[in-house]
Amino acid sequence: MESAGQFDYIIIGAGTAGCVLANRLTRDKDASVLLIEAGGKDDYVWIHIPVGYLHCIDNPRTDWLYRTEADPGLGGRSLLYPRGKVLGGSSSINGMIYMRGQSGDYERWADACGDDGWRWNAVLPLFRQSEDHHGGASEFHGAGGEWRVEKQRLSWKILDAFRDAAEQTGIPKVDDFNRGDNLGCGYFEVNQKRGIRWNTAKAFLKTAAARGNLTIMTGCHVEKLLIVHSELGPVCRGVQFTGGGTRYTADAARETILAAGAIGSPQLLQLSGIGPAGLLREHGIEPLADLPGVGGNLQDHLQLRMVFKVSGAPTLNILAGNLFGKMRIGLEYAMFRSGPMSMAPSQLGAFARSDPGQPAPNLEYHVQPLSLEKFGDPLHAFPAFTASVCNLRPTSRGHVRIGSADAYAPPKISPMYLNTPEDRKVAADALGLTRRIAAAPALARYKPEEYRPGLQYRTEEELARAAADIGTTIFHPVGTCKMGRADDATSVVDSELKVRGVTGLRVVDASIMPFITSGNTNSPTIMIAEKAAQMIHKAWS
Structure with a gap:
């Protein structure tokens, strides 16, 4: 030695x-x-091209290749559980979304540990000092730090329509999710520098x-x-x-x-x-x-991926569905560092309450102008968008345990999703809210048709079962x-x-x-x- x-x-x-x-x-x-x-x-x-996360996750060059244990809350399914194994760690393979959370999160931390130094007003300067925000320095943002935050270099009509529909459903339009209260709908800010991942x-x-x-x-x-x-x-x-x-x-x-x-x-x-x-x-x-x-x-955020077929709206399913479209996408990125290859995995976000009794937004949406059966599968052949919604404050608790004394053996990861009645109710309510957004007038011209999980799920119990069928990690352990x-x-x-x-x-x-x-x-x-x-x-x- x-x-x-x-x-x-x-x-x-x-x-x-x-x-x-x-x-x-x-x-x-x-x-x-x-x-x-x-x-x-x-x-x-592929670390540096934003869409390259597709090539980094489940790749031994950049990922630990973890899998969860069979999860009873997901009907016994085992999930891919990506964690970065490369300089930069998960910041080299993640979704690049710049998000702090809510001020109340840090109040709970301070109460849990008995130290006021973890309260929102105490940690906000720490966020600001490392930040280089595209809008410059302000009460909530920093400039000149190492951690670059930019607007995304794209827009989609179907996402704009979803944002309008969310507003019609009571979720206001916002431009900044990072002021302590992230209620609202808008495009995510990302950790990129001129269309390149910033890890x-x-x-x-x-x-x-x-x-x-x-x-x-x-x-x-x-x-x-x-x-x-x-x-x-x-x-x-x-x-x-x-x-x-x-x-x-x-x-x-x-x-x-x-x-x-x-x-x-x-x-x-x-x-x-x-x-x-x-x-x-x-x-x-x-x-x-x-x-x-x-x-x-x-703890982890379990995302429920709802897919809606649409008509008359350009989506990535169709744009990337042929060689000419792929060449056009590649050329746009090569020339301007914009377009689909500059996309974070999710482009539009929304924060909402699963029911009016929630004291703060407890749902987060990741909305995408594309759809697929599961991560790694090809895009669907029909135009569609995906509205993934997750419970921000799950009450279920899982665990990580060694399975042997071998330092090279992967640990046993058991997230225990949907393990409480509260989480199952929030999941059912979240699917119901997504349906109300999809049914709002702003999306009517695109004739959204629920493809996944499907309209056969109606009651709270049925929707909770659907959540178990379609739920997957959003990679936030x-x-x-x-x-x-x-x-x-x-x-x-x-x-x-x-x-x-x-x-x-x-x-x-x-x-x-x-x-x-x-x-x-x-x-x-x-x-x-x-x-x-x-x-x-x-x-x-």
Whole structure:
């Protein structure tokens, strides 16, 4: 076993949070940082062309290739569960949608961990400081930061009509979803730069890599954390990992920071003896810190993809249905960096209430001028649009658990979708609301005809069953190393993201969210890393 050396900080995972941390921690010229990434460099062309997510998901070059366990809430189906395995992590393969969530999300976080530093007014400056918004600096947006936010470079008549129909159904038109209350309908803003994906590797890591105090090791699989016993209890001293056929150890003089994401972070903690003692013993691992919450509290947004056939409206199904159309699409992108190849997976968004009694919008729509049976399948041969709707604040909770002590075996992922009556009711109500939007006058000229799930589903019970049949992940897993108070037996980290009962170890990624944000989760993860970097600097200054 070779030594990779000693560093002040070791960061595990060069994904969304890891790239931000590497940038911020290396600003201290006297601090040395090792960044370890299991994937390779982000030099695959399809990472950078926005529509290239189709080639990055379920591709071993860029994806961990996870699958969920058979989910009882989905009729026993197992789902593809993409997670980025490349510099930039999931920001290199995701939908590029810039979304913070709602102010109330962060009020709940602060209440859960007992720290007012996580409230909306406290984290808003963190969002602003890394942002480079197309509209410039304002009360809600930043300019000159690393994280570029632009308008999309396209529009579709069918999406404009859906927006008009949503307004007729009581969902107002808005231009900005990121002011703390995202009620309304409008085109999503995206993390792109002139029609090219803007991932965290470009935004944050490129600058940091030019500094002499950062070492980046790609293609390296972390096997476990190195934990030693002391008078104060377990202490994390570094990591053990393999790369290029060699097994290494690396020592952390100050801290080891786990930024492997909502799947990787709990898995690595459990492999290292930190987690539910019974689970660890079951797999022959000595429990060093009995933390029952490690791997629990898994939350995700389940999208219900409703498909409507239309007449008289151009959609991507028809535009990309022949060689001439594909050539036209490619030429438009090559010349102008616009058109369908610049598309995020979803273009139009809407936030609404599933019923009037909801205190804040609890539904998010991702609307697309296309349709297909499932991800990876060809587009339908008929013109259609898809209106995907998800429950923003699910009450169902799943878990991530190791299936063996083998560090190279994938963990068992059980989201447990639609596992509560509340979630099943919201799903049924969401499908009903989508039908009301489709029936509004603004869409009448396109004669929308429900193709999926189909009009045979009518009652609340039938609609809940339809949700189980068509539901699929929208790729937002969080919460598996949740932040909480000391008296919360299920919390894994405190409000400074330090792992309870283990010195020298923090978790900094989406797994620390006690509750999922009311929207897409990538940019909130950047904010978490910004806040963690400030806390780490303060601890060691």
